Amino acid sequence: MATAKTNLLDLSRRDLEAFFVALGEKPFRATQLMKWLYHERITDFAAMTNLSKVLRERLTERAEIRLPEVVLDRASQDGSHKWLIRLDSGNCIETVFIPEPDRGTLCVSSQIGCPLDCSFCATAQQGFNRNLTVAEIVGQVWLASRSLGDVRNGNRIITNIVLMGMGEPLLNFDNAVKATDLMQDDLGFGISKRRVTLSTAGVVPALYRLREVSEVSLAVSLHAPDDALRDELVPLNRKYPIAELLAACKHYIADKPHRRITWEYVLLDGVNDSEQHARALAALLENIPSKVNLIPFNPFPGTRYRRSEPATIARFQAVLTARGLTAITRKTRGDDIAAACGQLAGQVQARGRRLERLAQLAS
Numbered sequence: 001m002a003t004a005k006t007n008l009l010d011l012s013r014r015d016l017e018a019f020f021v022a023l024g025e026k027p028f029r030a031t032q033l034m035k036w037l038y039h040e041r042i043t044d045f046a047a048m049t050n051l052s053k054v055l056r057e058r059l060t061e062r063a064e065i066r067l068p069e070v071v072l073d074r075a076s077q078d079g080s081h082k083w084l085i086r087l088d089s090g091n092c093i094e095t096v097f098i099p100e101p102d103r104g105t106l107c108v109s110s111q112i113g114c115p116l117d118c119s120f121c122a123t124a125q126q127g128f129n130r131n132l133t134v135a136e137i138v139g140q141v142w143l144a145s146r147s148l149g150d151v152r153n154g155n156r157i158i159t160n161i162v163l164m165g166m167g168e169p170l171l172n173f174d175n176a177v178k179a180t181d182l183m184q185d186d187l188g189f190g191i192s193k194r195r196v197t198l199s200t201a202g203v204v205p206a207l208y209r210l211r212e213v214s215e216v217s218l219a220v221s222l223h224a225p226d227d228a229l230r231d232e233l234v235p236l237n238r239k240y241p242i243a244e245l246l247a248a249c250k251h252y253i254a255d256k257p258h259r260r261i262t263w264e265y266v267l268l269d270g271v272n273d274s275e276q277h278a279r280a281l282a283a284l285l286e287n288i289p290s291k292v293n294l295i296p297f298n299p300f301p302g303t304r305y306r307r308s309e310p311a312t313i314a315r316f317q318a319v320l321t322a323r324g325l326t327a328i329t330r331k332t333r334g335d336d337i338a339a340a341c342g343q344l345a346g347q348v349q350a351r352g353r354r355l356e357r358l359a360q361l362a363s
């Protein structure tokens with residue numbers, strides 16, 4: 001029986017070295033291959049001319065470079081971009097690019113759907129199917145960078161990457177870590193270390209592990225300053241309450257002088273947007289190097305929430321700033337193509353395990 005081919009996009013630099021050693025080759029073949037794959041964006045082994053003909057033939061037999069398929073590529077009037085990417089049997093995920101004057105941020109997904117069920121998020125309504133593979137996570141970067149005509153030397157178009165699309169990256173720990181390593185690796189996408197950010201709803205034990213194995217920047221979806229409210233908005237809080245989450249975040253940046261935590265806080269009209277909430281939030285973050293991203297809620301069909309009034313958002317931000325916190329209000333981008341935060345829907349063949357999983361998480 002023919003054995004399945006190894007998709008080289010699934011392999012970290014170290015995995016790739018081991019792969020070549022197993023073929024009886026020297027580990028530096030990994031360097032050559034990664035340059036073709038990530039710098040030149042060549043996926044055809046036959047074109048990798050600094051590998052011997054025999055090795056190219058063996059690669060063709062044993063390996064492949066298989067990318068997911070872009071089924072829709074939409075540009076917004078404001079320059080944002082959204083790709084709908086098909087993975088398998090009807091499952092699609094979304095990847096978004098957001099250009100700003102000083103940076104270009106690519107927002108990638110880590111799971112098909114999401115098991116966390118946050119009450120204000122469109123992805124939650126889709127249910128959960130499965131974790132993405134490393135190839136599917138880095139494949140999003142590869143495809144977006146080709147589509148945008150990104151350059152490696154000279155001006156880059158993608159300068160920042162956030163794991164802030166569909167899914168909870170820390171519930172797909174190993175693949176998220178390998179994928180972010182490839183984003184930061186000079187032989188991979190070569191994005192500067194602190195410009196690769198993993199966003200989490202707060203899987204506390206995974207945060208302790210992450211510090212040991214990764215150098216990604218951390219964004220944490222907080223959304224509420226007290227447990228009662230956060231339990232309602234982010235059900236994962238029932239398992240890992242705020243005090244435990246903050247302790248894990250402090251530990252994550254301890255002894256890293258220039259690092260801080262980015263806190264995401266989606267503003268929901270009449271729910272979490274009062275001045276009291278802002279004061280409580282400021283008190284909570286008092287001793288943690290922090291930046292707060294205030295995100296005006298983006299509505300989606302069927303939601304019970306509304307976006308806070310601009311004046312309420314401005315007041316909330318002013319309370320934080322007056323207490324010495326760096327707080328910015330994120331501009332809503334890509335509205336016209338449903339590419340804004342929390343609007344990523346894709347097409348998820350939910351497996352009906354979400355409630356079960358949630359029961360496990362909450363137990």
Ligand code: SAH
Nearest residue numbers: 121164168199200201221264297298341342
């Ligand atoms: N599971 C991870 C990664 C998903 S990113 C996490 O929770 O961090 C999710 C981010 O999208 C949240 O922090 C939130 O800021 C944003 N978001 C989700 N739904 C939203 C909505 N309807 N409007 C605005 N932002 C939303």
